[in-house]
Amino acid sequence: MKRTHKCREVTRDLIGKEISVSGWIHRRRDHGGVIFFDLRDEDGLVQVVYNPESKAMFSLAETCRNEYVIFSKGEVRERPEGTANDNLLTGQVEIIASDLEIINSSLPTPFQLDEYASVGEETRLKYRFLDLRRSEMQDNLRLRSKVSTALRSHLDKENFVEIETPLLTKATPEGARDYLVPSRTFPGQFFALPQSPQLFKQTLMASGFEKYFQFAKCFRDEDLRADRQPEFTQLDIEVSFADSEEVINLITEMIRRVFKETLSIDLGEFPKISYHEAIEKYGIDKPDLRNPLQLVEVKEIFKDCEFKVFSEPANDKDSRIAAMKVPNGKLLTRKQIDDYTDYVGTYGAKGLAYIRIDDPTKGREGLQSPIIKFIEDPILESLLSILEVKEGDIVFFGAGKNNIVNDSLAALRDLVAKDLDLLTCDWAPCWVVDFPMFEKNKNGDLTPLHHPFTAPNCSIEELIKDPLAALTDAYDVVLNGTELGGGSVRIHDKEMQQTVLNLLRISNDEAEEKFGFLISALQYGCPPHAGLAIGFDRMIMLMTGSESIRDVIAFPKTQTASCLLTEAPGEAALDQLEELHIRFHGLDKEE
């Protein structure tokens, strides 16, 4: 009862041979006097024919249903004239069955597994084992495996060492909410699952592993998105004695090679853009460079404008006025523009000003806009000349606080490109570099743009004097508007590390308590080092063209971080909690 061939191997070469195959019944076609099965195994499909000559076999075939697992023996034959199926790799031949065995039956599946049926995600996740049988999911997970193998092999050739770091570890300061695991042996104490292996990999640098990598599971207890799961995989990399240039070259080469090897895609050059330039031109630090639209800063020309909506931000140092010219924007309907206004509203924008250029030669008369009546002639003229408008263009404006203008126009830029089908190519990678060290959060406190172990490229004295002016050797690799990964040159000096932590209001004592081991390691000859981490799931999501990260993870969580297959999380038994020194207060809805 052992198969001699895989389904996809049953081709012309085997004509006349007696072979056997095993697999799932993908589809059956019962014609009364002859029965066809499309038999499926992991990578192929072949047609098996059951004729009524052998009565026992034929009546057994009549009882078979979709997704039964069967074994069948028979002779490979060229299909009769006119019945070949060119859509099938094995479509020139068929197996004339002489034997059939049902290895396992199947209940009718809760949804159809063929490519023509559409299924809701809830049902798919509940019966994930069936969903994973579908070719789309099979292809996604197989590519995922191919890519991780290619990445490993590339790093191995470059003499990297793969080292695993603990999952039961200590909570780190800042960052995301931790997943906690109670300690049985230390009442009242908790492990945290790592948000990333950052501290361990830096420690490994101090340990003399000059090139480290790991496919690391990371955990962050924050709200989910289409591209965010509470547990996810990072390709984590760190290199001693390396500068940013070296890491960027290494990773560029690695990503290019993997795209070439697994998808036959040439990503071409990875242009470098400074953080400052990215924000100014695209409003975001992960611009989609397939999109030709750009923001233009026009703050200067509105300084003396009577129109308060523009003059106020023009005279405020934390505000900007950005214009986004959409060539041929006249194709946008009034309804679309209204929708855009609502859309930017979700980012905090108070409205969406626009000017439509019907005839650029006619000056004010050739324009359509709800706002130009508030704008003086000289200002309007210089605006139009800066933007070099043409007939049919629409210019959208964002005016207000920097972050609101940037967030809303960056989002609008994506949406308009989608609606007008403006993308100029399939793949557009880039590096975003020269990030500021810190930014101010809404409480006015400093927070690191990257993380608190990123080195500023200035002295301790300069850093203390003007922290917000400090830049870092940090770098993000961006593909099609998705942040694939990011990293930086790290701090390898104790004084600098403490200075940075102090600026973040983390005292030396607190630092000692939270990650004394790293501070300690820095004092025993820690080499300078730099590295980065790639969001592996997101990378596969891009490579497979998936809409959601869930489609490249075998057993993902829902938006509320539950698993519909296993029904995790679940309640713990009282004696388990007892052992862990935990008392549950019950669901208290008051407050």
Added chain:
RNA sequence: GGACCGGUAGUUCAGUUUGGUUAGAACGCCGCCCUGUCACGGCGGAGGUCGCGAGUUCGAGUCUCGUCCGGUCCGCCA
């Protein structure tokens, strides 16, 4: 914490705007027929707590409130 979309047969959906007889369709499932199909075909059939709970009403899938579940986004995610 917030905004929005959805939940009706096993599945995907229509029906909800404007409350009114027995809640429909397609696919799937079951039965019968069919010897060349390949998303086979024909005939017949079964299958529904309209997510759940209150309320309004003579009457609720449809209106109101609450709640649960799935999704998209904002906040959050160094």
